[in-house]
Amino acid sequence: xxxxxxxxxxxxxxxxxxxxxxxxxxxxxxxxxxxxxxxxxxxxxxxxxxxxxxxxxxxxxxxxxxxxxxxxxxxxxxxxxxxxxxxxxxxxxxxxxxxxxxxxxxxxxxxxxxxxxxxxxxxxxxxxxxxxxxxxxxxxxxxxxxxxxxxxxxxxxxxxxxxxxxxxxxxxxxxxxxxxxxxxxxxxxxxxxxxxxxxxxxxxxxxxxxxxxxxxxxxxxxxxxxxxxxxxxxxxxxxxxxxxxxxxxxxxxxxxxxxxxxxxxxxxxxxxxxxxxxxxxxxxxxxxxxxxxxxxxxxxxxxxxxxxxxxxxxxxxxxxxxxxxxxxxxxxxxxx
Amino acid sequence: xxxxxxxxxxxxxxxxxxxxxxxxxxxxxxxxxxxxxxxxxxxxxxxxxxxxxxxxxxxxxxxxxxxxxxxxxxxxxxxxxxxxxxxxxxxxxxxxxxxxxxxxxxxxxxxxxxxxxxxxxxxxxxxxxxxxxxxxxxxxxxxxxxxxxxxxxxxxxxxxxxxxxxxxxxxxxxxxxxxxxxxxxxxxxxxxxxxxxxxxxxxxxxxxxxxxxxxxxxxxxxxxxxxxxxxxxxxxxxxxxxxxxxxxxxxxxxxxxxxxxxxxxxxxxxxxxxxxxxxxxxxxxxxxxxxxxxxxxxxxxxxxxxxxxxxxxxxxxxxxxxxxxxxxxxxxxxxxxxxxxxxxxxxxxx
Numbered sequence: 244x245x246x247x248x249x250x251x252x253x254x255x256x257x258x259x260x261x262x263x264x265x266x267x268x269x270x271x272x273x274x275x276x277x278x279x280x281x282x283x284x285x286x287x288x289x290x291x292x293x294x295x296x297x298x299x300x301x302x303x304x305x306x307x308x309x310x311x312x313x314x315x316x317x318x319x320x321x322x323x324x325x326x327x328x329x330x331x332x333x334x335x336x337x338x339x340x341x342x343x344x345x346x347x348x349x350x351x352x353x354x355x356x357x358x359x360x361x362x363x364x365x366x367x368x369x370x371x372x373x374x375x376x377x378x379x380x381x382x383x384x385x386x387x388x389x390x391x392x393x394x395x396x397x398x399x400x401x402x403x404x405x406x407x408x409x410x411x412x413x414x415x416x417x418x419x420x421x422x423x424x425x426x427x428x429x430x431x432x433x434x435x436x437x438x439x440x441x442x443x444x445x446x447x448x449x450x451x452x453x454x455x456x457x458x459x460x461x462x463x464x465x466x467x468x469x470x471x472x473x474x475x476x477x478x479x480x481x482x483x484x485x486x487x488x489x490x491x492x493x494x495x496x497x498x499x500x501x502x503x504x505x506x507x508x509x510x511x512x513x514x515x516x517x518x519x520x521x522x523x524x525x526x527x528x529x530x531x532x533x534x535x536x537x538x539x540x541x542x543x544x545x546x547x548x549x550x551x552x553x554x555x556x557x558x559x560x561x562x563x564x565x566x567x568x569x570x571x572x573x574x575x576x577x578x579x
Numbered sequence: 580x581x582x583x584x585x586x587x588x589x590x591x592x593x594x595x596x597x598x599x600x601x602x603x604x605x606x607x608x609x610x611x612x613x614x615x616x617x618x619x620x621x622x623x624x625x626x627x628x629x630x631x632x633x634x635x636x637x638x639x640x641x642x643x644x645x646x647x648x649x650x651x652x653x654x655x656x657x658x659x660x661x662x663x664x665x666x667x668x669x670x671x672x673x674x675x676x677x678x679x680x681x682x683x684x685x686x687x688x689x690x691x692x693x694x695x696x697x698x699x700x701x702x703x704x705x706x707x708x709x710x711x712x713x714x715x716x717x718x719x720x721x722x723x724x725x726x727x728x729x730x731x732x733x734x735x736x737x738x739x740x741x742x743x744x745x746x747x748x749x750x751x752x753x754x755x756x757x758x759x760x761x762x763x764x765x766x767x768x769x770x771x772x773x774x775x776x777x778x779x780x781x782x783x784x785x786x787x788x789x790x791x792x793x794x795x796x797x798x799x800x801x802x803x804x805x806x807x808x809x810x811x812x813x814x815x816x817x818x819x820x821x822x823x824x825x826x827x828x829x830x831x832x833x834x835x836x837x838x839x840x841x842x843x844x845x846x847x848x849x850x851x852x853x854x855x856x857x858x859x860x861x862x863x864x865x866x867x868x869x870x871x872x873x874x875x876x877x878x879x880x881x882x883x884x885x886x887x888x889x890x891x892x893x894x895x896x897x898x899x900x901x902x903x904x905x906x907x908x909x910x911x912x913x914x915x916x917x918x919x920x921x922x923x924x925x926x927x928x929x
Contacts, residue, residue, distance in 0.1 A: 286785040287756075404877050434644035434812060437877065439856040461786055464858040505786045507819030509842060509857050516819065518790030522755035 247316055248422055248455050249275040249298070249341075254311035256290070256297040264307075265526045267293040269479045271311070272553070275423065280449065280456040282470035282487065284463045284502065286523045290479040291459050292346070295425050299341055300325060300333060315340065318422070339369050342416035344409075346428040351412060352400040358386075358411055359396040365418050385414040390444060406437035413445065417452065425457045430465075442469055464506045467491045475499050478524045478534030481553055485569035495556060495571040498535045533574065545574045554578030593634040594670075596806040597656060597689060597774045601665035602629045604651055608882060623881045625651045627830045628665070633774050633806035638797070640809045640821030640838065642853070646878055648830040649810045653776045656808065657691045658682060687717050690767035694779040696759035700751040706762050707747045710734055713769030734765040739795060757788035761795065768799070774806040782811070793820050814853055818842040823916075826850050829879055829889040832908075836917030846911050846919040848894045888921065896923055 256268035268290040275281050285291040296302045298313045313325040315336070328336060345351050353361060362382035366373060373381075383393045389410040400408055409429065416424055426445075430438040446469060449456060458470055466473050467487050474484040475498065483496040494500045501519035508514075521538035524530060530537050536546035545551075555568045556576035571578075605622035614621075626648040633639055643649045654660045656667060658676050666673050669688060676682045693699040700709060710731055714720040720727045735743035738761040751759055760780060767775060777796065781789040797820060800807050809821050817824045818838050825835040826847065834847040845851045877893075879885050885892050891901040900922050909924035911917040 286787055406877055434878075435814075435856040435858075436644065436852055439858075462858065463786070468858050501787060505790055507790075507815045509815040509818060509854060509859055513819065513839070516790050517794070519787035520791070522757055522788060523785060 246277055247274045248277050249316070249457075250314040251294075251298055252312050252314065254294070254297060254313065255309040256293050256302065257307050257309045258293075259305045260307065264309075266309075266529070267306075267479055267526060268297060271476075271481055273474060273481065273484075275455050275457055277422075278449065278453050278455055279472060280446070280458055280470040282466035282473040283457060283459045283476060284461065284466055284473060285476035286461060288523050288526060289476040290526075291476050292427055293479075294476070295343070295427050295457065295459055298325065299337065299343060299425065300328075301343070335369070338365060338416075338421065339419045340421055341423040341425065342419070342421040343425045343427065344412050344416050344429045346431065352408055354400050356399075357396070358382075358398055358400070358403075362386075362396075362411075362415055362418060365415060369419055381418065385418050386411070388417065388448065389414040390440075406433055406441065409433060409437075409441060410444070413441070417448065417454070420452070421454060423455050423457065425459070427459045428461070429458075431460070431462075438465075463502050475502065478529060479526065480534065480572065481570075482535065482573070483569075483571045484553070485571075489569060495559070495569075495576050496535075496573045497539045497541050497575070501538075501540075533572075541575060543574070549574075552578065593637060595632045595634050596670065597808075598630075598632040598668040598671075599652070599656060599665065600630050600668065602652065602655055602662060602667065603627050603664040604648075604655055604660060605663045621882055624830050624884055625881060626655065629827070629830075629832050630665075631808075631825055631832070631835070633808055635773070635806050636800060636804045637823065638800060638807040638809050638821040640811060640817035640824045641827060642811055642814050642817050642824060643827035644812060644853075644878060646829075646881070647827045648881075649827050650778050652827075653691065653778045653808060653810055656774075657689060657776055658685055659691075683716070687770045688772055689774045689776065690770050690772040691776040691778065692760075692763055692767050692780050695783050696756055696763050697751075697783070699763050700759055702751050705748050705750055706735075706754075707731065709762060709766050710747075710769055713766045717770040719769065719771060730769075734769055737768060737799065738762070738765045740765070755788075756784045757792060760784060760792055764792075764795070764799075768803075772805070774808070776808045776810075778810045779812070780809070781816070782813070789816075796820070813857075814842060814850075815857055826853070829884055830881055831889055832920065833890065834917075834919040834921075836911070837914050840914035840917045844913060844917075846917070846924060847890075847921045848896055848923070849890045850919075852893075898922060 251271055251273040254268060254271045257264040258267055259265060271294060283291050293306065297308055308326060315323050315325055317323065359379065359382055362385065363378040366378045366381055382396060386393055386396060391407055391410055395403065403411065430441055458466065460466060467490065470487050472484065473487050473490045474481050475496065477498050483494065483499045490499060491503065494503055504516055505518045507516060519538055524534050532547045532549050533551050536542040539546065551572045551574050553570050553572040555578060556571050557579055558576060559569055604626040605624050608621040608623060629652055631639060641649045641652060651660065655662050674685060676685050711720065711727065714727065714730055719730060721730060731747055732743040735746055740746045740758060740761055754762065781792050784792060793816065796807060799805060811817055821838045824838040824841040826833050826849065828849045834841060834850045841850065842854065845854050879889060879892065887903045888901045888906050891897045894901065906920045906922045908918045908920050911919055911924060
């Protein structure tokens with residue numbers, strides 16, 4: 244079992260304060276191991292982006308971390324709780340240890356600065372003693388890494404295509420050799436051909452540089468292909484977590500099953516698909532018990548009354564193929 | 580207009596509702612600096628020589644990346660843009676309308692559904708207002724208040740927003756994305772159209788409810804015998820939903836035919852690239868092996884498109900001929916109407 248780099252423990256994130264607070268993320272436990280790609284899937288409003296912003300403390304008000312801790316394991320075995328870092332510590336930690344590629348990454352570049360300025364600024368902020376020459380060399384190196392020729396360094400963002408801008412963002416994220424890269428829907432705005440190019444490149448870079456990736460998307464079919472483990476969120480909670488191929492072949496939670504059957508297949512027999520009836524829950528008025536029960540085809544008595552807890556299901560207690568147990572939160576699969 | 584009872588069994592027997600013939604649209608580029616003095620106007624060749632036909636009771640998918648001109652085709656067919664060249668025929672009659680009564684008469688028969696249900700409904704008006712307006716404009720509101728109520732309830736039931744009285748007085752912000760898109764569909768149905776142009780109707784919706792909307796559209800197609808143009812970038816959903824699939828690249832049609840044939844036996848190198856790039860969980864192992872030999876490059880500029888075949892700079896099978904001559908449509912001959920615009924298939928033409 245590889246060692247953990249980031250551990251999320253009982254994290255709660257609210258929007259607003261007091262009784263009116265909306266509980267966007269509830270009681271999330273998640274471990275990111277060294278060198279792995281952890282996929283986080285869910286529909287809009289499931290809290291997946293909030294979780295990512297929460298654990299890096301980038302949450303804009305009225306978002307509040309209501310509880311829990313996020314433990315970062317440094318290179319030399321030291322640990323730090325991100326939730327308790329001071330502003331200075333955070334400043335040094337961000338980007339150097341954890342980098343984020345945002346959802347609209349194509350629009351996260353500053354339109355009035357050249358690519359070179361934006362890339363060297365990052366390096367300068369974290370290593371003020373570096374020389375301009377070395378910074379520029381590093382920027383050139385990063386562009387080469389993501390497959391953009393060095394002469395684009397003097398270009399402005401509008402002179403690059405969407406795919407290139409996205410690659411620049413990934414290059415910038417990797418500029419300081421972070422150990423964790425969080426990607427929030429990094430390719431949603433791109434075409435499938437470009438998407439595959441970029442993700443292929445990312446996986447290749449991960450093998451070369453050994454960073455861990457938290458990959459957030461609503462496209463489960465993409466995750467099955469590109470990630471090692473997948474966690475599925477619904478209504479602010481993780482409902483199932485397992486290795487990617489196990490989720491795909493044998494999903495336990497009815498919601499995971501529904502999500503997997505929401506994608507028409509490109510190959511194989513054509514079958515009738517139904518999607519999931521109903522619509523995603525309103526976080527202001529969450530259903531009692533299991534949040535999925537109003538839409539669940541297999542709902543039975545306890546579902547509406549009691550909240551199922553995430554745990555290792557009895558039926559799969561010893562089926563830990565690669566050392567990591569799979570967990571599920573569903574009354575159909577009683578936990579140990 | 581007769582409701583022909585025959586279901587779409589063979590494409591020849593079904594009636595063509597809307598037809599595009601050599602449809603072309605060039606958008607002028609604004610001149611800057613010295614260019615103002617020159618006589619030459621640069622244009623974006625958004626759509627070039629696109630021909631397709633929508634048949635009663637059939638779904639035709641138009642697949643392509645963003646910027647391939649697929650939405651422009653829909654807007655041309657809806658007469659929202661004036662075409663540069665080519666022809667649009669409604670039941671065999673050439674139509675060209677800009678505004679006024681003629682446009683209204685046209686839009687009664689050809690309706691459009693837009694991509695973003697969050698933007699296409701007015702946030703300050705209720706569902707009732709949106710649907711009543713569509714019904715009134717197209718003279719289908721009836722004479723009395725009861726007629727209108729009945730028509731409203733009918734529309735909402737058709738798009739499975741039941742019971743209708745629960746939804747009719749809601750504002751858009753009270754509805755979920757899927758429900759909003761259903762209201763947009765109901766509004767389009769308010770005109771009782773023959774053809775429906777759906778521009779990425781599900782790409783803004785959550786994955787779990789996309790299929791619900793697609794299944795609804797298919798159900799409507801069968802019940803109301805609609806001709807549907809389904810525009811999408813997701814070729815897998817075209818296979819699932821459409822009877823016929825047409826693939827566009829950089830403003831031109833590169834391949835077309837029966838959906839199953841096009842997706843299972845793609846002929847044009849671009850279609851193959853598109854299909855290879857789609858996420859496919861079954862191919863985990865295969866992907867890891869050939870991560871390197873992916874197609875490279877990006878779509879070309881449409882102001883100065885490549886000469887000859889527009890795909891040639893990215894094509895793995897490029898030949899000398901591709902750079903100079905524009906390939907016409909060649910029949911592949913392995914399924915009804917399967918064609919590709921690629922010189923690779925020139926031999927078979929003889």
